[in-house]
Amino acid sequence: MPLSLWLRVPLATVLISASTLAHVVPLFAVTLVKALLPLRLVRRICNPMLAGIAESWIGFNSRLIGVFTRTRFMxxxxxxxxxxGHYLVIANHQGWVDIPVLQKVFNRRIPLLRFFLKSQLFWVPLMGLAWWALDFPFMKRHSREAVARRPELAGRDIEATRRACARFREIPVSVMNFVEGTRFTEAKHAGQESPYRFLLRPKAGGIAFVLDAMGEGLQAILDVTVVYPNGRPSFADLFADRVGEVSVNVRERPIPAEFIGADYQNDAAFRERFQIWMNAIWAEKDALIARLHGVEVG
Structure with missing residues (x-):
């Protein structure tokens, strides 16, 4: 029987916080060993231990969703x-609830999802260090004006991507990319003049750089579509039991051989082909979202 609202949200917050503290302590202990003994054998032992601790934390949070809410996952x-496996996972992005949803769907079924994070998130108490310990790559985003003034800034993210992907070659991994680059809002949708009904324009460069850096180390792309039929929820909505249903569609896509090791930055012809391919995937996703919403297409 679901708990009453006045008890459910604060209790969930306390339990998640307590679980975070309980998991962060052993996570940091293993990370310290890995940092002090930077040997390949030590990494091979420590990496699955770190992933297991993270998966335990995610599993606890996912169980809370089942206990505290009546949300149906379709x-x-x-x-x-x-x-x-070794996957590149791409998805549409509607809000922060997307992350616990994806973690609940995929935890222990594919390798730990690793996100490319804004560099500012490193300073989030406890979690920033935990993400660093788990080899989540931190990226500095620069405005077009800054890149125009200092073109070398554009290359720094590419090098950060290459360093992260080099580490990922050693472990089972799921590299997570929200292709739109930001959460969907009606204002952003209008500002972009997006050709899609339910999506922002995809940013293909990040995916191309991962495919270039990891090459044949990836076995497939998992194309994930997340839909909230009753509207985009917040974290509070989730644990207040105001999210009746979440629809998640997973499609495994092969990685075209021509995209492995290609130079997205300097090869204009390849860049155009890659963007056409990405836009076609996004058009399919837009039609799928319409179907999941029960909206007629055409």
């Missing part, structure tokens, strides 16, 4: 997944 196409 999942399609997630049948043939591998916990030791």
């Amino acid at each position: 999942i399609e196409g997630d049948h043939d997944l591998h916990s030791d």
Whole structure:
């Protein structure tokens, strides 16, 4: 029987905070060993331990969603997944609730999801250090004006991507990319003059750089579509039991051989082909979202 609202949200907050503290202590202990003994054998032992601690934390949070809410998860196409695989995971992005939803759907079914994070998030108490310990790459985003003044800034994110992907080659990994680059809002949608009904324009460069850096180390792309039929929720909405249903569609896509090792930054012809491919995927996703919303297309 779901708890009353006045008790549910604060109790969930306390339990998540307590679980975070309980998991962060062993996470930092293993990270310290890994940092002090930078040997390949030590990394091979420590990396699965770190991933296991993170998966335990995610599993606890996911169980809380089941205990504290009546949210129904309607999942399609997630049948043939591998916990030791190497995936590039792409998804639309509607809000922060997307992250616990994706973690609940994929935890222990594919390798730990690793996100490219804004560099400012490193300073989030406890979590910033935890993300660093788990090899989440931190990226500095620069405005177009800043890049125009200092073109070398554009290359720094590319090098950060390459360094992160080099580490990912050693472990089972799921590299997570919200292709739109930001959360969907009606204002952003209008400002972009997006050709899609339910999506912002995709930013193809990040995906191209990951494919370039990891090459044949990735086995497939998991194309994930998340839909909230009753509107985009907040964290408070989730644990206040105001999210009746979440629809998640998972489609495994092969990685075209021509995209492996190609130079997105300097090869204009390839860049155009890659963007056409990405836009076609986004058009399919837009039609899928319309179907999941029960909206007629055409």
